[in-house]
Amino acid sequence: MSKRTIITNKAPNPMPYxxxxxxxxxGLVFCSGSIAMDPSTCEIILGDIKDHTHQIIKNISAILEAAGSSLDNIVKINIFITDFANFSQLNEVYVQYFKGSNLPSRTCVAVKELPFDTDIEIECIATL
Known part of the structure; x- marks a missing residue:
């Protein structure tokens, strides 16, 4: 099996070491967990879970593009949130990117905490 790592400056640098x-x-792209960091500052953006979800999906899109894939090729998404009270707000943003009959499979779980005290993290698997 051959594998290659993907790093792009269009998404936050994830502790490369x-x-x-x-x-x-x-033939698959395994994206590490992404949080709502601005790629240029590597700081969590201001805003609520909707803003954070938009930023994460933008970051994932840039990573997938660097790998030769896209959001349309995602087959599995795992979402981690710190408060299920935010579940409907997360879904309001999610359906703007993922809709129709070609939806990826998805898991969403509540966790106690996430890096940098953020409220959401998303990881995914996509085809090339």
Whole structure:
């Protein structure tokens, strides 16, 4: 099996000595967890979970593009949120990007906390 790592400056740098933004292997792109960081400052953007979800999806889109894929090729999404009271707001943004009959499979779980005290993290798997 051959694999290659993906790093792009169009998405936040994810501690490159610990993990890459994504790994491509066997025709799949495995994106590491993304949080709502601004790529130019590597700081969490201001705003609520809707703003954070938009930023994360923009970051994931940039990573997938660097790998030769796109949001349309996502087959599995895992979402981690710190408060299920935000579930409907998350979904309001989610359906702007993922709709129709070609939806990826999805898991959403509540967790105690996330890096940088943020409220949401998303990881995914896409095809090339």
């Amino acid at each position: 610990v993990f890459p933004q994504a790994v491509v292997a066997n």
